[in-house]
Amino acid sequence: MRESALTPTRQREMFSWTVSSPSSEGTMPPTTEPDLVATETSNGGANHLQTRTLSAAWNRRQNAVCVRHAFKHYGSNKKPNVVLSNLNMTVAKGTIYGLLGASGCGKTTLLSCIVGRRRLNTGEIWVLGGKPGSRGSGIPGKRVGYMPQEIALYGEFTIKETMMYFGWIFGMDSSEIMERLQFLLNFLDLPSQNRLVKNLSGGQQRRVSFAVALMHDPELLILDEPTVGVDPLLRQSIWNHLVQITKDGNKTVIITTHYIEEARQAHTIGLMRNGRLLAEESPHVLLSMYGCPTLEEVFLKLSRKQGNSSSANLSELNVSNNISLASLNWNRKDDPVYVTDESGVIGLNFHQSKEVLITDSINGHLDTLHSKTSKATTKIEEALDCDDCGDCASDCCKITTKGKMRALLQKNFLRMWRNVGVMLFIFALPVMQVILFCLAIGRDPTGLKMAIVNHEFNGTQRECLPMDGCNFVDLGCRYLQHLNNNSIVQVYYPDPETALEAVRVGDAWGALYFTENFTDALVARMVLGKEADEETLDQSEIRVWLDMSNQQIGLMLNRDLQFSYRDFAQSLLSACDQNPKLADVPIQFREPIYGSTDPSFTDFVAPGVILTIVFFLAVALTSSALIIERMEGLLDRSWVAGVTPFEILFSHVITQFVVMCGQTALVLVFMIAVFGVECKGDIGWVVVLTILQGLCGMCFGFVISAVCELERNAIQLALGSFYPTLLLSGVIWPVEGMPTVLRYISQGLPLTMATTSLRSMLTRGWGIDEPDVYMGFVSTIIWIVLFLTISLIVLKVKRG
Ligand SMILES: Nc1ncnc2c1ncn2[C@@H]1O[C@H](COP(=O)(O)OP(=O)(O)OP(=O)(O)O)[C@@H](O)[C@H]1O
Known part of the structure; x- marks a missing residue:
């Protein structure tokens, strides 16, 4: 690494110069976009400004990551917990960017916005030339490798299965994945590929998580504290690897770490505090500027300075208004981010960057020019964005890919198969419920x-x-x-x-x-x-x-x-x-038209019980599925890998469908064949309706899963909905016995019409052409569509 040849004094002089030199023309590096620059001076004020803005926009797209005026808060607008506050960040292509800052200062939030996991409240982000989440940007997706702070791996998977899962999502084929796996096993000193992740030590799990991020050799690696729990030797070899992969200028790394000193190996360091960047420079410049022997001391100095500053000075400190040296070094990457005479800009706090000067000018004196140019700028920026997707042969026009579906389905089935409790829940519980129902309900009391x-x-x-x-x-x-x-x-x-x-x-x-x-x-x-x-x-x-x-x-x-x-x-x-x-009393009861002269309560309740068992088992299975994944950080990781909410839901629908078929078969066999519950109708339609009700329960589970943040809320909602549904659906008492208003409410519930329909099929032997029967199917399908739509909307909204 090359040290800056400039003394701190000289650097400060240059800093003053940048403040007093509003045009700062000389600081602009040679651009690789001659057309835009060529028009800068030739067309007067508006054109000049438009061209400069466009030039800035174009430049932002040339960096690996460019964040401008980012604001992000959690909580409501009335009581916001502001996490990012007018933050600017520039990560040049082919560099390692160390993002440092105290716990809770917003690093993870910033990274999750960069990978498209969250959206800013205001401000803009460009990642690899596109906006995260836009079609064809590849972000979230395979262009980025993300290692979140939490382990975010499936404990029931082996290391190999974990790699296969993410490899397939990234569109790699199995042989490619195996090759890469061997390299990563050696490089990260991982145990046998057949070991279950849950049985690995914390440090090993972190390394597997790191391996997942490296798996597909992405253009942009985003690593949230990858070296926690890793021994010093391996930590060094990780850093060596990062330096190695960024050498040719095609790969970029953003890394957060609490070991501030290890970040000396980064090309640029962003020091973050209270949602702002205090500095964004090369480690060597930071050290020499502040005359500190360690980065930690620099950080302390800057933090104190920020703490002591008035709000006016804060903006000065906020180097978010900088042109970072990294950005000024453009795409030339031999010596990535050092202060060079060639770059023409030296110093830490030269807050009046070209870009900001333009923005400031627009705000201060050139409002009219801005309004004239902004529309044109937006159009051109939109045009740039439209190019993201390219032709439809690429993945961006497909609803899903074979690899992703394969990965998601295997994950769902493996997770079920490897979890004895879940397997018992799926298959033993319905059988037990049917047996208990048939033995305990409907028989005449004795003794x-x-x-x-x-x-x-x-x-x-x-x-x-x-x-x-x-x-x-x-x-x-x-x-x-x-x-x-x-x-x-x-x-x-x-x-x-x-x-x-x-x-x-x-x-x-x-x-x-x-x-x-x-x-x-x-x-x-x-x-x-x-x-x-x-x-x-x-x-x-x-x-x-x-x-x-x-x-x-x-x-x-x-x-x-x-x-x-x-x-x-x-x-x-x-x-x-x-x-x-x-x-006898003079009333003659002839042979009943439907049912028997000695009707059984069991026959009345059985249809509702069959549907309730299948419906609520599905609710229980799915209502926590997404929440557990979300809480473990798995959902985030899959999303960043490019999996969409639609794909996640679709894979669960398929998995649950298979499970539902098994459950339906068990419930009906035990009810009808073993306990002799009457079935006069077409068993085919009975099976179809039961499976549809299971799917309906599953979709209701998705809604709960999507709406609730915590598992306990999901359980409360699922249990809370059980009794009202049971009581109002005519399962244990005829709907005809309810007050009129309740009857209407009852008809609107997912189980009511289906129960009437199944009862009509089982005890009356009615066919699908009877309104009472087909309305059960119609209402179930409507509920499925409704629940799925709600889940998709909630999941999409929550991704922001
Ligand atoms: N989902 C969330 N809802 C509400 N507040 C959140 C959420 N996620 C983070 N925060 C808050 O935002 C702030 C920044 O959190 P963030 O995780 O981004 O910090 P960090 O710098 O990554 O911290 P650390 O180094 O400890 O991981 C914290 O005060 C945190 O409590």
């Missing part, structure tokens, strides 16, 4: 105790003996024989008071009382008919007190007691050669 008081036995608590035939004795006993012994357990009590007390204390679900002349009164009631007196009617009644606190049990006992009386009376009439129909 319900009933307190019986039969005064026909004169207070004795003896049990009834079996009896039949046409005899009219102990009819109370005969009735009790018809009770379903499976569901009702008869417990005898001596008097009504103790029986009722048993119900009150929860020992029985109800009490049954037969008066002492129940048989006689019942016979008299039958024989006398309308002649029967009030007392006869009263004595012939079986008195029942039920515990109706449990509706299901209460209603079932009520139903069973009535059916038992019908059976008892019919058997007695039959035994006495009478028509048993006389015992």
Whole structure:
């Protein structure tokens, strides 16, 4: 490296000169754009200014990175946390640029704006001649290699799989990747390529992360603290490598580090503080300018100076208004960024650069000229940007590439396959849920105790003996024989008071009382008919007190007691050669049109349960997928590598589709084949609707994933949405039982129409031509499209 031949005094003199010399014409290096310069003086003020501005714009594009008047804040506009404040930065092609600054000063934010991860609030950035994020700029994409501060690697991948993943995204073929991998393994002293990343030490993981950035030999390397946790020997060899790759002038490196002294090896150093650059010079110039032995001391000096300065002086300190020596050295790269006589500009704080002078002049005195020229300038700059994409044979016109889809799909499947918990969640959980549902829901309760008081036995608590035939004795006993012994357990009590007390204390679900002349009164009631007196009617009644606190049990006992009386009376009439129909109420329930005479609650709930299981499993799987990747920095890394939100969503849709098919098959096989849930309709349509509901759940999961920053918020949202959806979708109770307003809301939910549709197919056997059926499909598809659109929009907005 070549030292500056100028003394600090001389440099300061030159600094004063730059301040007092507004034109600073002499400082302009020879441009390689003669056309623009040629018109500078020939067409008067406006043309002159326009040409100068264009020249500046053109020049910015010639640097590897050029940041102008960058402002960036986090948080709301009302309470902004300003991170970048009128920052200018110029990184010449073929140089190493060391970005130094205290923790939290905004280095990572600046880098993420440069790689197109974030957008500035105002200001401009040119990277390799284009604007990050513009079509065909290659940024984000394969022109840049990015090593973020966090490890940002897939722990479940081996080193080789990691390289394959990023290599495919960058459009490399497998043999190329393997070749490069071997080099990187040796160069970075990495362990076996088959080791899982999660099993590597912290330092090894950082080196793998570094290897990923180097993988495709990009034009621009952006390294956020690559040497943390790396031993001094390897650190030196990393720096040697960076110096080596920048030597031929085609590669540029921007590197941040907390080891300030190692940055001496950079060609240019940007010292950053409070969102501004305090200096942007070669390390040697900085040292000699400030007469400090170490860069750390220079940084301290500058920081103190900034701290002490009034706001007016701040702008002077803010060398963001500089032409950096790096930029002035243009594209000649033999000796990248040193103070040379040839460059004509020396010094640190010559804040009145040509470019800024033009801007200042425009603001101060030449507003009108500016307005005339700005439109033309914008047009020409737009024209320059339009050239970015070139012809459509390049990747920039494609929605996706084979390599990217291959990488993303392999990543999704591998992550699932290698995670036992996830595999169990995907396949064991739905089966378990179906089994539990079929065993626990819809069956009649059994073993319900009933307190019986039969005064026909004169207070004795003896049990009834079996009896039949046409005899009219102990009819109370005969009735009790018809009770379903499976569901009702008869417990005898001596008097009504103790029986009722048993119900009150929860020992029985109800009490049954037969008066002492129940048989006689019942016979008299039958024989006398309308002649029967009030007392006869009263004595012939079986008195029942039920515990109706449990509706299901209460209603079932009520139903069973009535059916038992019908059976008892019919058997007695039959035994006495009478028509048993006389015992029935005069309503004849014929064979139902749909369903059975003894409908099961399971059959009612099963369709909703099938869809709920598939829907919410998909929500659970996807709602955290993107968040975990985002929190680990993986999403950022993939985005910087050129993967789009569309590609990420699309790859998840395909992965989830495969998973969904497996889940649907398991759920339906267990529901229908194993537990015998009725399926009268076309099983093909049942399968299609179930898979569509799974996809719908997945898309809802994407929305949650895109909206929520933290996993716990995603879990809260997913769980929070579960109950309202379940309750309002007619899964466990008919929609017809809801208040009118809720009914409308219910119809708008993703599960309601689908549940009605599936129920119609399973229990009624209806086909797809029935409105109730096809509306389930239509509403599901509409929800899928809606959720996907929302996710894409949110992801795109959040990328900014
Ligand atoms: N996503 C974010 N939302 C809100 N504030 C943020 C976000 N990211 C960073 N910040 C804030 O912006 C400031 C600059 O952060 P940044 O990560 O850019 O600093 P840095 O110089 O890279 O720090 P370090 O050297 O410790 O990595 C910090 O105050 C940080 O708290």
